[in-house]
Structure formats: structure tokens, C-alpha cells
Amino acid sequence: MPVDPARLAAIAEDLNEVLACGDPSLLAAALGKLAREHGMREVAAAAGLSREALYKALRPNAKPRFDTINRVCGALGLRLVANRAVVATPPGTPAPQPRSQTPPGQAAPAPARSKAR
Numbered sequence: 598m599p600v601d602p603a604r605l606a607a608i609a610e611d612l613n614e615v616l617a618c619g620d621p622s623l624l625a626a627a628l629g630k631l632a633r634e635h636g637m638r639e640v641a642a643a644a645g646l647s648r649e650a651l652y653k654a655l656r657p658n659a660k661p662r663f664d665t666i667n668r669v670c671g672a673l674g675l676r677l678v679a680n681r682a683v684v685a686t687p688p689g690t691p692a693p694q695p696r697s698q699t700p701p702g703q704a705a706p707a708p709a710r711s712k713a714r
Contacts, residue, residue, distance in 0.1 A: 605674055612675065622658045628669050629655030635673060643672035
């Protein structure tokens with residue numbers, strides 16, 4: 598079921614916003630909308646599900662299993678990817694220091710000393 602790459606990029610961006618909310622029912626609803634746009638019968642067949650099971654899994658307020666979400670995403674030409682969460686630092690809190698880039702087993706270089714006069 599080929600989808601225009603520009604459309605896939607827009608879909609992925611929309612789904613990332615839905616995922617950021619953390620509500621599985623919103624994800625199910627968004628995937629349901631996409632599946633209806635592409636044809637429930639075709640998406641169900643590509644995902645290895647019955648059309649009825651797909652409707653049930655993607656209805657509003659549904660909480661589908663991860664396997665179902667993953668299969669539907671695959672059928673739509675999408676893939677779920679984990680990225681590191683960006684956490685805002687509250688005002689007045691020092692930002693975390695970056696981790697050392699020294700390879701394991703090697704000593705970190707000594708910090709530069711300023712010359713006292």
C-alpha cells in the first residue's frame with residue numbers, strides 16, 4: 598500500500614505529537630483515522646488482522662495492545678522509534694554537565710590550572 602513520502606512525513610509528525618501526549622486512546626484514534634483514509638480492509642489485511650478486530654482496536658477510547666499498534670503502523674508504512682526525552686530544567690537549577698567522552702579504561706585529562714600571580 599504505497600503512500601507518498603511527503604504524506605508519510607506529515608503523518609509521522611502528527612503521530613509524534615499524539616505520542617508526546619502519552620494517551621493510548623489518542624494514538625488509537627489517530628491510527629484509526631489513518632486506517633480509514635487508506636481503507637480498513639487493506640490495512641487490516643496488511644496488518645494480519647480481521648477488519649472487525651481493526652475497527653475494535655482503533656475505536657475512540659480504545660487501549661490497543663502494543664503488538665496491534667506496531668502491526669498497524671507497519672501496514673501504514675510507519676515505524677515506532679524511541680528517542681531520548683528532552684526534560685526542561687526548572688529556572689534557577691544548574692543544567693546537568695555532559696558525561697565524559699573519555700573511552701573506558703583511559704584516564705581523563707587533568708583540568709587546566711590557571712597561573713596564580
